[in-house]
Amino acid sequence: MEIKNQDFLKKENLRLVLKMISDDGPISRAEIAKKMKMSPTSASRIVALLNRINLIEEVSINQRNVGRKANYFALNKNGIYFIGIELDGSYFRLGLMNFNEELIYKKTIDLQNSHPDIVVQKIKEEVGELKQKFHLTNNHILGLCVGMPGIIEPNQGIVNFSVQLQWKDYPLKDVLQEQLNIAIQVDNELKMKALSEYKFCGDSVNHLIILGFGSGVGSALISHGEISRGTSNFAGEIGHTIVDPNGTYCPCGNFGCLQTYIAEPFLLNEAAKIKKMDSMEELIREMENGAVWAKDLISRAIKYASIAINNTVCSFNPDMVILSGTLIENYPYIQEELLKEYSSTIWGPAKDSFEVKITETKDEGVILGAAIQMKRYFMENMEFLEGEKI
Structure with a gap:
């Protein structure tokens, strides 16, 4: 038991030193030892290990003080990488993020078939091409996280149910791990996008809600930097709250x-009851051409989206609400009308308690958030140290 406790403390010190270098670097060994209240020998040993496994690098800085030159260390932002994937019914997006949380590459791949075996094979092919493009080995990639719609069991990475992909009880984490031989995480797409939006919100935002209006409707809450999940990871599934039992x-x-x-x-x-529409673009065009029924249908959707904003605000009392999804991001009319409409449905005491913004991360949000989630996982677990002498 004592050995396990010692190992835990050593890993925790490694994690804290790495976070300090990430937050405060460039920083010297002496400064690390002082801030961490540890011996110079311990600080040097930890820095040497982090440097050896490419998480940090020695950097030069201009020094005005006369005396012995100190060695300074910063994150080796291009030493290791994380992959984020957004999976939807007709496509998936893949992104490569460096250790400094910068998205350095992204690609969108069309899916003709969303059967899980085909999707896994496509992901395997694209990851292989990505590694070749950037000359990466598995030692450079600390993991891959998939963000996708549906009810996900994040610890085991099982897709309990996804309406958009029609998957049920699929062990995506295990299958991808076997195919790619790297660490895998699987999570809900909107929760991943919420993480990326939170990254850009600043320290004044403690409670952030993101609402997604697109092929489905959902929400996610970030509170003090952490995802609010509920017991079974489906906190925020407002799309399945019932507004009309006879609907x-x-x-x-x-x-x-x-x-x-x-x-x-x-x-x-609903539009097809009057006139067949193959896309939202056609429906918007029909409205712009003067079809009253089309305008009424879209206006009704905007009214219910306003109700969704009010309901989430009343439920979670956030200080920031982010609006996202294809209906918001791809159709300016819907975005503009919703921004005009929503305030009329907000409960009185909540009216001035929050700010509403349109997503900043847009189509990068899910892949960036998924990669950030993968980085968080490793920062917490330090699994990349397995086999390393600490």
Whole structure:
């Protein structure tokens, strides 16, 4: 037991020193020892290990003080990488993030078939091409995280159910780990996008809600930098809150779910009762050409999206609400009208308690957030030290 406790303390010191270098670097060994209240020998040993495994690097800085020159260390931002993936029904996006949380590469790949075996094979091929492009080995990549729609069990990486992909009880983490031989995480896409949005919000934001309006409707809450998950990781699934028990059937099995009044597939199904529409672009065009029924349908979706904002604000009392998703990001009319409309539905005491913004990360949000989540996992667990003498 004592040996295990010692190993834990050593890993914790490594994690804290790495975080200090990340936050305060360039920094010297002496400064690390002083701030960490550890011996110079211990600080030197930890710095040497982090340097050996390419997490930090020695840097030169201009010094005005006369005396013995100190060695300074900063993150080796291009020594190791994390891969983030956004998986949807018709495509997936892949991004490469360095240790400094900078997205240095992204690519969108169309999917003709969303069967899990085909998707896994495509991911394997694209990761292989990515490694070749940047001359990377598995030692350079500390892990890959997939953000996707649906109910995900994040610890085991099992896709319990995804309406968009029609997957059920699929062990995506285990399958990808076997194929790629690197650490894998799987999580809900909107939770991953929330992480990336939080990164750019500044220290004044403690409670952030992101709302996604697109092929489905969902939300995610970041509180003091941590994802709020609930017991089974489906906190925020507001799309399946029921607004009319006699309403439209939802693939979840209920009737009148909120998303059936807002999400793209349901809007197109409703439009088809009057005129077949193959895309939201066609529906918007129909409205712009003067079709009253099309404007009414879109206006109703905007009203229910406003209700979704009010309901999440009343439930979670955030100081920031981020609006995202294809309906917001791809259609200026819907974005502008929602920004005009939502305030009329907000509960009185909540009106001036929060700020509303449009997503800043847009189509990079999920892949960046997924890569950040992978980095967080390793910073907490330090699994890359397995086999290293600490």
